[in-house]
Amino acid sequence: MLHDLFNPSVQHALDLVGIFVFAISGALLAVRKNFDVFGMAVLAEVTALGGGLFRDLVIGAVPPAAFTDLGYFLMPLVATALVFFLHPEVERTQTAVNVFDAAGLGLFCVTGTTKAYDYGLGLTSSAVLGMATGVGGGVLRDILAVEAPSLLRWDRDLYAVPAIVGATIVVLSIRFDVLNAYTSGIAVLTAFVLRLLAMRYHWRAPRAWNRRSSTRETEKATAQ
Amino acid sequence: MLHDLFNPSVQHALDLVGIFVFAISGALLAVRKNFDVFGMAVLAEVTALGGGLFRDLVIGAVPPAAFTDLGYFLMPLVATALVFFLHPEVERTQTAVNVFDAAGLGLFCVTGTTKAYDYGLGLTSSAVLGMATGVGGGVLRDILAVEAPSLLRWDRDLYAVPAIVGATIVVLSIRFDVLNAYTSGIAVLTAFVLRLLAMRYHWRAPRAWNRRSSTRETEKATAQ
Amino acid sequence: MLHDLFNPSVQHALDLVGIFVFAISGALLAVRKNFDVFGMAVLAEVTALGGGLFRDLVIGAVPPAAFTDLGYFLMPLVATALVFFLHPEVERTQTAVNVFDAAGLGLFCVTGTTKAYDYGLGLTSSAVLGMATGVGGGVLRDILAVEAPSLLRWDRDLYAVPAIVGATIVVLSIRFDVLNAYTSGIAVLTAFVLRLLAMRYHWRAPRAWNRRSSTRETEKATAQ
Numbered sequence: 001m002l003h004d005l006f007n008p009s010v011q012h013a014l015d016l017v018g019i020f021v022f023a024i025s026g027a028l029l030a031v032r033k034n035f036d037v038f039g040m041a042v043l044a045e046v047t048a049l050g051g052g053l054f055r056d057l058v059i060g061a062v063p064p065a066a067f068t069d070l071g072y073f074l075m076p077l078v079a080t081a082l083v084f085f086l087h088p089e090v091e092r093t094q095t096a097v098n099v100f101d102a103a104g105l106g107l108f109c110v111t112g113t114t115k116a117y118d119y120g121l122g123l124t125s126s127a128v129l130g131m132a133t134g135v136g137g138g139v140l141r142d143i144l145a146v147e148a149p150s151l152l153r154w155d156r157d158l159y160a161v162p163a164i165v166g167a168t169i170v171v172l173s174i175r176f177d178v179l180n181a182y183t184s185g186i187a188v189l190t191a192f193v194l195r196l197l198a199m200r201y202h203w204r205a206p207r208a209w210n211r212r213s214s215t216r217e218t219e220k221a222t223a224q
Numbered sequence: 225m226l227h228d229l230f231n232p233s234v235q236h237a238l239d240l241v242g243i244f245v246f247a248i249s250g251a252l253l254a255v256r257k258n259f260d261v262f263g264m265a266v267l268a269e270v271t272a273l274g275g276g277l278f279r280d281l282v283i284g285a286v287p288p289a290a291f292t293d294l295g296y297f298l299m300p301l302v303a304t305a306l307v308f309f310l311h312p313e314v315e316r317t318q319t320a321v322n323v324f325d326a327a328g329l330g331l332f333c334v335t336g337t338t339k340a341y342d343y344g345l346g347l348t349s350s351a352v353l354g355m356a357t358g359v360g361g362g363v364l365r366d367i368l369a370v371e372a373p374s375l376l377r378w379d380r381d382l383y384a385v386p387a388i389v390g391a392t393i394v395v396l397s398i399r400f401d402v403l404n405a406y407t408s409g410i411a412v413l414t415a416f417v418l419r420l421l422a423m424r425y426h427w428r429a430p431r432a433w434n435r436r437s438s439t440r441e442t443e444k445a446t447a448q
Numbered sequence: 449m450l451h452d453l454f455n456p457s458v459q460h461a462l463d464l465v466g467i468f469v470f471a472i473s474g475a476l477l478a479v480r481k482n483f484d485v486f487g488m489a490v491l492a493e494v495t496a497l498g499g500g501l502f503r504d505l506v507i508g509a510v511p512p513a514a515f516t517d518l519g520y521f522l523m524p525l526v527a528t529a530l531v532f533f534l535h536p537e538v539e540r541t542q543t544a545v546n547v548f549d550a551a552g553l554g555l556f557c558v559t560g561t562t563k564a565y566d567y568g569l570g571l572t573s574s575a576v577l578g579m580a581t582g583v584g585g586g587v588l589r590d591i592l593a594v595e596a597p598s599l600l601r602w603d604r605d606l607y608a609v610p611a612i613v614g615a616t617i618v619v620l621s622i623r624f625d626v627l628n629a630y631t632s633g634i635a636v637l638t639a640f641v642l643r644l645l646a647m648r649y650h651w652r653a654p655r656a657w658n659r660r661s662s663t664r665e666t667e668k669a670t671a672q
Binding site: 255257258259260261262263264266267277281284286287291292294297307308309311367368369370 | 505506507508567568569570572573576577587591594595596597599600601602608609652653654655656657
Binding site: 129143147 | 478479481482483484485486487488490491501505508510511512515516518521531532533535591592593594
């Protein structure tokens with residue numbers, strides 16, 4: 001069984017940590033959007049479990065893990081309670097939240113890729129679905145909050161690329177038959193560190209070529 | 225079979241009523257958003273069938289009921305035609321629509337919970353999915369109309385709580401082995417009445433604690 | 449097997465063309481929304497594959513074709529690269545893109561209907577799901593870009609009707625046992641030509657009856 005890469009209880013604990021930090025980011029956005037406590041809980045659940053839910057529906061793993069593991073469901077409620085009572089303190093620790101979110105991203109893209117391959121997807125498809133597992137919850141969070149998904153915006157630090165790299169390391173490990181706890185750990189770490197570097201140095205992806213020049217011209221024209 | 229709680233034809237008639245009133249709310253929002261008649265039909269279908277469709281995908285009941293029961297599909301079209309020709313009259317009966325919508329909410333959260341349990345979900349997961357069945361269509365409706373989901377907004381009367389209570393009564397009935405037409409009816413009625421009371425007395429859920437104070441301060445600061 | 453209506457390699461080539469032009473429309477919207485290159489790729493993939501993905505989840509064809517056929521995944525990336533480097537040229541050929549998009553719509557509603565019927569759906573449900581296959585990707589594209597879905601807006605030329613007509617021709621052909629490459633071709637062509645005519649003559653669907661008068665009155669009132 002590929003997806004018992006780590007000791008099962010270690011794996012489960014890591015999953016819960018990833019779910020928790022993703023849920024924090026959902027609950028914080030709900031506060032910023034002025035949603036009530038149920039809106040916070042919904043956004044926390046969707047952010048934390050949405051990526052995995054999409055993956056499980058695509059590979060036919062029903063009912064999805066989100067609906068069979070009680071801990072997966074309760075963790076976002078704990079995050080909601082924390083943000084509800086302490087949100088200025090939580091926002092002040094935004095850096096810590098970002099670091100955990102990066103860890104969640106690394107972990108989810110790796111476990112997502114592995115689970116997709118376990119269910120019979122090809123290598124490329126597994127990597128794509130693994131990446132979608134990592135970034136999907138955040139996209140759903142932004143859609144529910146009626147905001148342009150931060151994944152798609154050019155003025156946000158790279159988020160998809162670390163997930164792509166992590167997922168690619170996993171499928172290369174599978175391809176060369178060296179997938180184990182160590183190579184998986186390297187994949188998680190690489191995605192995690194890349195995301196931290198992207199935030200630290202504000203790495204961004206380019207927009208369409210002529211867009212940039214024409215936008216600048218428009219801005220000049222508007223400024224005059 | 226748990227989900228033949230009521231006489232099947234009674235159950236089916238109740239389902240159609242729930243679908244119809246949910247569809248009315250979808251078509252009315254489409255009118256308010258200036259969509260055309262096809263936009264009305266799409267929003268009516270999505271509002272009425274979206275919650276059940278999500279539930280069926282999660283529990284693996286494919287093809288979902290929305291695509292196997294012709295009545296489920298036709299009912300929203302009837303609602304669309306009605307709103308198309310008579311929408312000022314329908315809006316004038318907004319109170320009646322709200323009452324029916326509350327009935328639909330009560331019914332859907334109960335039948336959703338029961339069907340989820342039938343398909344092997346645990347008690348908590350069944351209640352969560354039952355609640356999602358009740359509120360999911362409305363969330364999809366708001367997303368398609370590019371509006372902040374009214375479920376999440378703090379300035380809307382409680383909607384999730386009646387569904388949670390109804391679903392909880394069902395799983396408690398299952399737990400204590402007393403689920404039947406009477407206890408199910410009590411669950412539907414409780415959710416229905418709670419929703420009516422929430423609308424009548426404008427019950428609302430709190431926002432994050434410090435949000436309220438900091439918002440007030442910001443407002444003061446802005447006012448000066 | 450119903451869905452081998454055309455020579456398989458012809459069918460596959462047609463699918464790839466449809467995917468490609470849908471992807472172009474997704475990437476172009478991403479440019480207009482100022483998304484980065486990853487946003488362009490995501491919007492291209494979602495627009496091109498979203499309708500078929502929804503269809504496959506509903507009929508239980510998992511993993512969906514989008515995750516098993518590598519060409520389906522790569523085509524939107526080619527479209528993204530093209531728009532990335534050449535988007536002013538691509539926009540200048542907007543008419544050509546619209547023509548291809550109409551072809552994609554015709555093709556997808558026909559193959560979607562056929563595949564749905566193959567998987568055991570009834571005639572009406574197959575037509576509905578076929579239509580959803582054709583229009584679904586565009587709706588998801590607009591939701592991700594936080595725009596009111598152009599499918600729903602009254603000020604857009606008819607898009608759903610050509611898909612409905614194409615899907616209806618398919619189910620009538622099935623009903624009267626004459627579904628083959630010719631009748632399927634007629635269905636594709638009819639949807640295609642109807643969409644072209646709708647764009648050429650700006651055919652639009654009506655809004656709710658009293659809406660139009662009350663809007664006009666409001667406009668008058670505002671103008672005074």
